[in-house]
Amino acid sequence: MKKLIAGNWKMNGNGDTAEAFDNDMEEVLNKYSHVEWLICPPFPYIASLSNLQRGAQDCSAYDRGAYTGEVSAAMLADMGCTYCIVGHSERRTLHMEDNKLVRNKVKQLLSHNIRPIICVGETLEEREAGQAYEVVSRQILESLSDNITSENAVLAYEPVWAIGTGKAATLCDVTKMHGMIRDLLKSSLATAAKMRILYGGSVKPSNAAELLNADNVDGALIGSASLLHEDFIAIGKAVEI
Ligand code: PGA
Numbered sequence: 001m002k003k004l005i006a007g008n009w010k011m012n013g014n015g016d017t018a019e020a021f022d023n024d025m026e027e028v029l030n031k032y033s034h035v036e037w038l039i040c041p042p043f044p045y046i047a048s049l050s051n052l053q054r055g056a057q058d059c060s061a062y063d064r065g066a067y068t069g070e071v072s073a074a075m076l077a078d079m080g081c082t083y084c085i086v087g088h089s090e091r092r093t094l095h096m097e098d099n100k101l102v103r104n105k106v107k108q109l110l111s112h113n114i115r116p117i118i119c120v121g122e123t124l125e126e127r128e129a130g131q132a133y134e135v136v137s138r139q140i141l142e143s144l145s146d147n148i149t150s151e152n153a154v155l156a157y158e159p160v161w162a163i164g165t166g167k168a169a170t171l172c173d174v175t176k177m178h179g180m181i182r183d184l185l186k187s188s189l190a191t192a193a194k195m196r197i198l199y200g201g202s203v204k205p206s207n208a209a210e211l212l213n214a215d216n217v218d219g220a221l222i223g224s225a226s227l228l229h230e231d232f233i234a235i236g237k238a239v240e241i
């Protein structure tokens with residue numbers, strides 16, 4: 001499987017910037033097709049992407065009905081979304097989302113053939129207390145649904161302390177955690193043993209080559225550096241063919 005270079009725009013941009021970004025990417029998508037490119041804009045701008053693969057940043061855990069403000073997986077499928085981020089640490093922290101809720105969102109997405117990008121990661125306190133692996137493995141085991149396979153979903157390891165701080169995890173931290181996640185998938189979720197594991201947290205052009213070509217790093221989930229197309233492209237280009 002190709003490495004996935006996924007941009008998470010969070011609550012940034014507008015219709016014009018999304019369209020301009022999409023136009024600027026047109027040539028790149030053909031030229032650098034050794035990676036899979038994806039952008040997850042805010043809901044209203046998903047339709048502004050016509051060249052880029054479309055993703056969403058969240059979805060409802062419910063199918064349909066009286067859930068004001070929610071967007072269902074069926075609606076995302078209707079918008080042409082192929083991926084959807086779930087369980088991002090900002091949602092876990094700011095919106096109190098837990099593993100059970102994330103798992104229900106995963107089920108909704110899979111039933112509409114959208115690949116969930118399931119985010120996991122420890123806080124600084126948890127890392128300093130030596131609990132990073134325990135926290136991440138619990139998040140994985142509780143957030144993944146039974147029908148997960150290596151192809152229909154993606155994991156993103158995003159240490160909370162590395163998100164938006166400009167301070168990415170070290171290569172050593174990343175390879176260690178990704179290796180442990182791979183072992184966990186092999187031993188506990190055999191159907192998902194080869195699932196792609198993305199790294200996220202302050203990925204930028206200057207650290208992309210080192211992080212993206214490491215063992216068991218199958219792509220990146222990129223926040224702020226995905227807002228500038230030059231940076232986003234530079235990150236994808238850093239993946240060795
Ligand atoms: P960042 O965000 O690249 O700005 O650190 C990553 C993310 O939140 O997915």
